[in-house]
Amino acid sequence: MTQEQAIAQxxxxxxxxxxxxxxxxxWGKVTVLQIAIRLENGNILVTDRNKLLAQLxxxxxxxxxxxxxxxxxxxxxxxxxIILYTHQEYASQVKTEIPPILDDQAQLLGxxxxxxxxxxxxxxxxxxxxxxxxxxxxxxxxxxxxxEAYVAAQLLEKTSKxxxxxxxxGGAKAINRVEAWLMHKFYMLKYSKEAKKNK
Amino acid sequence: xxxxxxxxxxxxxAGKRLLKEGLVARTWGNVSIRVNDRQMVITPSxxxxxxxxxxxxxxxxxxxxxxxxxxxxxxxxxxxxxxxxNRPHINAVIHTHQMQASIIAAAQKNVEVIQEAHQKILGARxxxxxxxxxxxxxxxxxxxxxxxxxxxxALMANHGVVCIGNDLENAFEVARTLEQACTDxxxxxxxxxx
Numbered sequence: 001m002t003q004e005q006a007i008a009q010x011x012x013x014x015x016x017x018x019x020x021x022x023x024x025x026x027w028g029k030v031t032v033l034q035i036a037i038r039l040e041n042g043n044i045l046v047t048d049r050n051k052l053l054a055q056l057x058x059x060x061x062x063x064x065x066x067x068x069x070x071x072x073x074x075x076x077x078x079x080x081x082i083i084l085y086t087h088q089e090y091a092s093q094v095k096t097e098i099p100p101i102l103d104d105q106a107q108l109l110g111x112x113x114x115x116x117x118x119x120x121x122x123x124x125x126x127x128x129x130x131x132x133x134x135x136x137x138x139x140x141x142x143x144x145x146x147x148e149a150y151v152a153a154q155l156l157e158k159t160s161k162x163x164x165x166x167x168x169x170g171g172a173k174a175i176n177r178v179e180a181w182l183m184h185k186f187y188m189l190k191y192s193k194e195a196k197k198n199k
Numbered sequence: 200x201x202x203x204x205x206x207x208x209x210x211x212x213a214g215k216r217l218l219k220e221g222l223v224a225r226t227w228g229n230v231s232i233r234v235n236d237r238q239m240v241i242t243p244s245x246x247x248x249x250x251x252x253x254x255x256x257x258x259x260x261x262x263x264x265x266x267x268x269x270x271x272x273x274x275x276x277x278x279x280x281x282x283x284x285n286r287p288h289i290n291a292v293i294h295t296h297q298m299q300a301s302i303i304a305a306a307q308k309n310v311e312v313i314q315e316a317h318q319k320i321l322g323a324r325x326x327x328x329x330x331x332x333x334x335x336x337x338x339x340x341x342x343x344x345x346x347x348x349x350x351x352x353a354l355m356a357n358h359g360v361v362c363i364g365n366d367l368e369n370a371f372e373v374a375r376t377l378e379q380a381c382t383d384x385x386x387x388x389x390x391x392x393x
Contacts, residue, residue: 023224026298162305169306
């Protein structure tokens, strides 16, 4: 993606999220606070965290150093081009690792959702996963494109809601972690191929 | 009786409606309608609902699982076929990942249906949760089929829900009612805990 294409995508991101919110309306509120995007030349563009996404203008998009907050996350995940920094209604209530409790969670987010206790531990907590909850209650959700990162954020919210609410029913029961890991690999490979083939 | 093209349009619209009503997201879940004693039309595998057209819907033989055309049917087709084989009066099957039911499915609990009106629509006082099985396996089909018994819905542990109806409208009504019944059950347990 070129710089011009990336800026255009960031400026239309709010509209995109609004248009694609169907299907998620019962899951809990997800607010995207900031978006980081990696360009094909490796440069990183980020939106201003203090600016509402709906009011974003080109002057609110800046280039970040490759060793900055998002640069360090991108450096560990070669195939990831989008990072969303979010605040989420239910994810913000989660204080412990969420084991694999739903198949769709395992398929997209990976084997569990961890809590990163410190900023320099986010990469470790995110290892092989597509979402991590931060110590301040916010979350990081990633994807190979905007759609995947957005679904990861929504799925984190669904998983968190199920985890929090299932506590009133005796607690969520985890599925086997090896099976969850296999499901994740299978989904990421097979379904992306199938979607292309079935088009 | 509707012809196959009309049924393909109905299945495609039903997929979009599932998305609109918040019962599914992305490529998860699926929906089918019976064509006759031997065939059904089902949504395709790995496709997003908002991008589907009637031409993407897949005609499947309920007994052989063979399908027409190059587009692969939903990987949960065996469950749909099993329902149509065992329940001749059932003409529509919806598999959703709806929120409230997913909470109870994650807890691997049965749903006690509190309201009598909901019991009538769901066809049972308790909606059972089938034991966990990996998606697209024989076990998930067998266990879900066992759990649905004479009811119109069953939970699939850590996965989602299957809802059935005499027609598509009825199946949607079952899905919506189940969601309300699950909300009631969770609230009841919250009050009990408090």
